[in-house]
Amino acid sequence: xxxxxxxxxxxxxxxxxxxxxxxxxxxxxxxxxxxxxxxxxxxxxxxxxxxxxxxxxxxxxxxxxxxxxxxxxxxxxxxxxxxxxxxxxxxxxxxxxxxxxxxxxxxxxxxxxxxxxxxxxxxxxxxxxxxxxxxxxxxxxxxxxxxxxxxxxxxxxxxxxxxxxxxxxxxxxxxxxxxxxxxxxxxxxxxxxxxxxxxxxxxxxxxxxxxxxxxxxxxxxxxxxxxxxxxxxxxxxxxxxxxxxxxxxxxxxxxxxxxxxxxxxxxxxxxxxxxxxxxxxxxxxxxxxxxxxxxxxxxxxxxxxxxxxxxxxxxxxxxxxxxxxxxxxxxxxxxxxxxxxxxxxxxxxxxxxxxxxxxxxxxxxxxxxxxxxxxxxxxxxxxxxxxxxxxxxxxxxxxxxxxxxxxxxxxxxxxxxxxxxxxxxxxxxxxxxxxxxxxxxxxxxxxxxxxxxxxxxxx
Numbered sequence: 001x002x003x004x005x006x007x008x009x010x011x012x013x014x015x016x017x018x019x020x021x022x023x024x025x026x027x028x029x030x031x032x033x034x035x036x037x038x039x040x041x042x043x044x045x046x047x048x049x050x051x052x053x054x055x056x057x058x059x060x061x062x063x064x065x066x067x068x069x070x071x072x073x074x075x076x077x078x079x080x081x082x083x084x085x086x087x088x089x090x091x092x093x094x095x096x097x098x099x100x101x102x103x104x105x106x107x108x109x110x111x112x113x114x115x116x117x118x119x120x121x122x123x124x125x126x127x128x129x130x131x132x133x134x135x136x137x138x139x140x141x142x143x144x145x146x147x148x149x150x151x152x153x154x155x156x157x158x159x160x161x162x163x164x165x166x167x168x169x170x171x172x173x174x175x176x177x178x179x180x181x182x183x184x185x186x187x188x189x190x191x192x193x194x195x196x197x198x199x200x201x202x203x204x205x206x207x208x209x210x211x212x213x214x215x216x217x218x219x220x221x222x223x224x225x226x227x228x229x230x231x232x233x234x235x236x237x238x239x240x241x242x243x244x245x246x247x248x249x250x251x252x253x254x255x256x257x258x259x260x261x262x263x264x265x266x267x268x269x270x271x272x273x274x275x276x277x278x279x280x281x282x283x284x285x286x287x288x289x290x291x292x293x294x295x296x297x298x299x300x301x302x303x304x305x306x307x308x309x310x311x312x313x314x315x316x317x318x319x320x321x322x323x324x325x326x327x328x329x330x331x332x333x334x335x336x337x338x339x340x341x342x343x344x345x346x347x348x349x350x351x352x353x354x355x356x357x358x359x360x361x362x363x364x365x366x367x368x369x370x371x372x373x374x375x376x377x378x379x380x381x382x383x384x385x386x387x388x389x390x391x392x393x394x395x396x397x398x399x400x401x402x403x404x405x406x407x408x409x410x411x412x413x414x415x416x417x418x419x420x421x422x423x424x425x426x427x428x429x430x431x432x433x434x435x436x437x438x439x440x441x442x443x444x445x446x447x448x449x450x451x452x453x454x455x456x457x458x459x
Contacts, residue, residue, distance in 0.1 A: 002076045002101065002317045003027060007041065008066050009081030012388065013293070014041035015371045017079045020309040029073040031066060033059035035379040040371045047073055054381045060084050063091050070100055077101035077316055079309075083383065086292040087114055103316045105215075105269045105291050112266065113289040116160045117198040123286045126262035131277070131285040133200035141181045145174055147199050154204070157181060159188035160196035165235025167191060170202050200287075205437040206277040208232065209244050209284065211255060212300045213263055213272050214311055216321040221263035223256035224304055224329055227296055229275075231425070233348075233441045238418075239425065240296035241336040242303050245396070245434045246278060255284065271297075271312050277438075295339065295388070298369060302335035302392040334396040336403050338422045340370075340410070341384040345421040352380035356414035361406035365392045365399070368410075378415055386417070396434070400426060424448070 005021050006029040007014045014030060018041060021028045030045035035054035042048040049069040052059035059065065061084060070078055078095055080086035080103065092107035104110065113119045117137055124130050134147040137160055148155045148171060157180060159167025167188030169180040181197065189195035208229045215221035228244035229237050243252075259274055273294045276284040297308045306325060314324050342351045358374040370387035372378070378386060389406050393399035407423050425431050428444060 002313070004029065004046075004073065004075045004077075005103070005313070006031065006066075006070045006073060006075040006078045007045070007081065008060070008078050008085055009083070010036055010039065010041060010060060010371075010382065011385070012369045012371045013081040013083075013295075015044065016369055017081060017309055018044055020307060020313060024310060024313060026313070029069070029075055031060070031069050033381075035381055038376070040373065040376075049073065054379060056084065056381065063088075063094055066091075067094055067098055067100075070095075071098065075100065077103055079103040079312070080292065082290075082292050082295055087290065089114060101316055103270065103312055105272065106267065109266055109268055110291045113272075113291050114161065116158060116162075116288055117196075119289055120198070120286065122266055123262060126258070126265055128258055128262055128274075128286050129284060131200040131203075131287070134198050137196045137198055138181075141178045144181050144197075144199060145177055148174065148177060151199065151201050154202040155199050156202040157184045157197050157199055159184065159192060159194070160198055161192040161194035162188055167195075167197070168235070203277055203279045203285075205439055206230075206279060207244070207246060207437050208237075208275065209247065209278050210273050210275040210294070211259055212294075212297070212308070213259055213268070213274060214308075214315070214321060214325065215263050215268045215270065215272070216315050216324075217269050217318060218320050219264055219267075220321045221260050221268060222321060222325065222327070223252075223259045224300055224306065224308075224325075225252060225331060226255075227294075227299055229296065230436050230438050231431070231440055232438055237296065237339065238441070239336065239338055239422070240299055241334065241396070241399070242299040243331055243334070246282060251284070270315050271308055295385070296337050298367060298388060298390045299335040299337050302367070302390060303332050304329050305332065333392055333394045334399045335390060335392045336396075336399045337391075338389045338403065338407065339385055339418070340387040340389060340412075340422070341418045342378045342386050342415050343384050343418050344416045345418050350380060350384055351416035352378045353415045354378075355412060357411055358413075359409065359411035360387075361389070361409040365402045366390070366406045367392070368406075372412075386412075389422075400432065 004027040007017045028045040030042045030048040031051045032042040051065040085091040089107040089111040092102040095102040138144045154172045157169045169184040171177045185195040212224040227242045229240045231239035273290045360368045367390040391399045391403035
């Protein structure tokens with residue numbers, strides 16, 4: 001029986017979980033740092049407990065502080081949201097030892113999928129397609145050179161314990177490999193406390209496509225379709241949409257069967273996302289799994305009608321997947337999400353400070369997930385995401401039209417945001433045609449640079 005949930009997170013995802021709990025009649029406990037004293041997630045939870053100073057390491061990532069708050073509040077479960085402690089297997093183990101339900105997969109599975117090379121091998125055994133690459137962690141530069149010769153240049157070195165673009169280097173020749181190996185290893189060790197690297201074949205112009213999965217605690221798993229996440233800057237997603245224009249119904253069905261078999265085989269539970277790269281020939285290759293709810297989960301919710309956070313809670317309460325999701329799951333129209341960050345839209349420098357005006361768009365087909373408000377303060381200590389704008393339409397054209405209207409009506413004053421950047425992207429013909437890959441933003445910025453140069457000459 002679950003009656004009270006602590007949300008071990010902040011910002012819009014903490015508020016999102018609180019909303020789902022309220023609808024299910026569950027009491028909530030928010031934890032907050034001193035910098036988030038006046039945050040909406042602390043305000044709208046039934047209880048709120050300060051767990052430390054502003055820095056994440058001393059508050060939101062402080063496992064003893066989070067567990068102490070959970071024990072003081074006498075909660076039954078902890079929802080980790082995304083980021084922070086959400087994929088920390090040790091935290092999940094501490095929850096288990098403290099007799100607190102961790103709303104996510106078992107720590108053993110989190111650990112398996114968190115070690116990227118082990119995850120690759122698990123997927124390979126389940127016949128999920130993976131990119132050609134090294135078998136296991138590379139022991140040294142020499143072994144890297146041997147594997148690169150076998151796989152064929154270009155290759156990419158990746159941190160076994162990480163993601164987000166850190167500990168990654170593209171290698172195009174044997175001469176480059178030693179220096180790039182050391183750089184990637186050092187960056188991985190600094191970022192994740194683990195310098196292990198593995199190698200994959202590098203695809204020059206891939207699309208980034210991910211599949212949403214749910215799995216109950218009774219051995220049943222299913223896929224809820226895919227999201228297109230190719231619009232990225234420095235490996236950080238900017239825009240996501242569902243479904244992908246490149247995934248056919250037949251491909252979707254085949255991948256769903258494969259992922260169901262794989263997730264049931266590894267004993268996965270709760271929500272998760274399987275990420276793939278699609279090559280120029282339309283073939284999908286597994287790259288990693290995120291064992292948590294994703295930032296971009298709303299686009300899947302919009303086209304399926306399934307509340308993924310509620311599903312997480314229901315699974316954690318022991319419900320069977322068959323009682324949560326009715327198959328077959330229909331794909332209804334098209335949804336697009338824009339991540340609005342507190343950053344300068346051209347320099348991409350952080351923009352913390354007080355918000356002096358805040359008008360959120362609405363009306364048909366628009367959803368905004370945010371924990372910000374007028375006179376609220378964006379602290380400098382955390383991720384710059386302040387809102388997600390989601391547009392849903394009968395097709396991609398209508399979703400784009402609604403997003404343009406929403407971005408125009410979204411007012412944020414007092415700080416810089418990336419709203420102007422999104423507006424420029426939605427005016428771009430290449431984006432409108434759906435002709436993009438993970439290198440799209442590089443081409444987009446180059447086109448803008450050339451256009452500005454022409455305008456200057458014209459003047």
